[in-house]
């Protein structure tokens with residue numbers, strides 16, 4: 001046993017790649033782990049072969065993980081409950097689990113998505129459904145298959161509740177998985193959800209043959225855009241310097257292992273959105289998130305040219321090639337607006353124009 005001080009009972013809800021990877025980490029760390037999923041055949045395979053042939057076929061699961069389709073037996077006696085269910089089904093699963101949840105338990109969402117009604121993040125859904133005090137989220141650069149392969153990885157547990165932070169660090173932290181703490185739950189959760197948008201854009205840019213300078217510009221301006229949105233939502237901008245901000249953005253905008261990146265890449269090669277999603281066969285949360293975030297940004301008056309450009313490609317039939325113009329046609333404003341505010345740059349431009357010293361600054365091909 002690594003860092004866990006006492007043997008803990010952990011429940012994982014969700015039989016996809018991330019739920020399976022997390023279940024195996026907790027078991028590697030000495031916990032009793034029970035995993036809930038709906039598919040009887042997959043349950044039998046996990047218990048018999050210690051392998052999840054549907055979502056992580058190439059990786060061994062710690063044999064101490066026991067799978068079941070019975071929520072009651074999985075949840076009863078669990079100190080920590082990790083919920084790795086796509087955002088569209090998250091609330092219904094929490095509702096089904098509710099009879100066997102209790103206020104002493106630590107409830108942690110690992111889901112990087114947003115619920116359409118009310119623009120709620122998953123920890124807010126947990127709070128609404130249970131009203132319990134120990135609620136947190138896990139987010140960071142955490143490609144499930146790399147974790148399953150025991151590649152050295154770090155994540156963030158974010159909660160206002162110190163017990164939640166500490167117990168998750170103890171239960172999951174091990175020789176190949178480091179768990180850093182944050183008290184900006186909203187910022188960490190938004191980081192995880194928002195970066196999926198830009199991973200789609202990055203996959204598309206790669207398929208269109210854009211270079212490294214372009215990729216770097218895309219990721220850096222994405223960070224500016226997502227932190228601008230999150231700050232307008234009450235998050236701390238400094239969170240975006242951390243693993244759940246720039247860390248997760250880097251990995252998902254660079255890796256073909258990211259489902260969101262793969263959807264973008266498929267779109268860039270000319271597939272329709274329906275074809276790209278069908279070819280993936282797994283959840284790519286960014287497709288839904290971009291629609292919700294653009295609507296919310298318009299409502300709040302937050303400037304998000306990259307998300308808007310992607311939204312038009314995904315849902316308005318605009319050709320993927322036009323993503324490039326989204327990158328180049330936005331305002332030339334502040335680099336880091338938490339140092340030099342956008343409004344100050346805009347004001348300076350207005351003053352220049354007013355004094356007739358304006359230079360169009362256009363550079364033709």
Ligand SMILES: NC(=O)C1=CN([C@@H]2O[C@H](COP(=O)(O)OP(=O)(O)OC[C@H]3O[C@@H](n4cnc5c(N)ncnc54)[C@H](O)[C@@H]3O)[C@@H](O)[C@H]2O)C=CC1
Pocket residue numbers: 014015016017018019020037038055084085086087089092093110111112113142143144145282283285
């Ligand atoms: N896979 C990854 O590398 C990572 C995923 N995440 C997040 O974890 C969440 C879950 O993702 P994955 O495990 O990767 O997804 P996945 O696509 O691999 O699997 C989703 C799982 O949820 C189950 N599911 C779907 N609808 C359900 C319902 N109504 N009731 C019960 N189960 C249902 C599916 O059967 C499947 O077992 C996503 O929000 C994702 O953003 C976070 C970090 C890394």
Ligand SMILES: O=C(CO)COP(=O)(O)O
Pocket residue numbers: 112140141142143144196199248251252257258259260261283284285
């Ligand atoms: O969130 C992830 C890695 O941190 C996984 O990203 P995808 O959902 O795009 O695979």
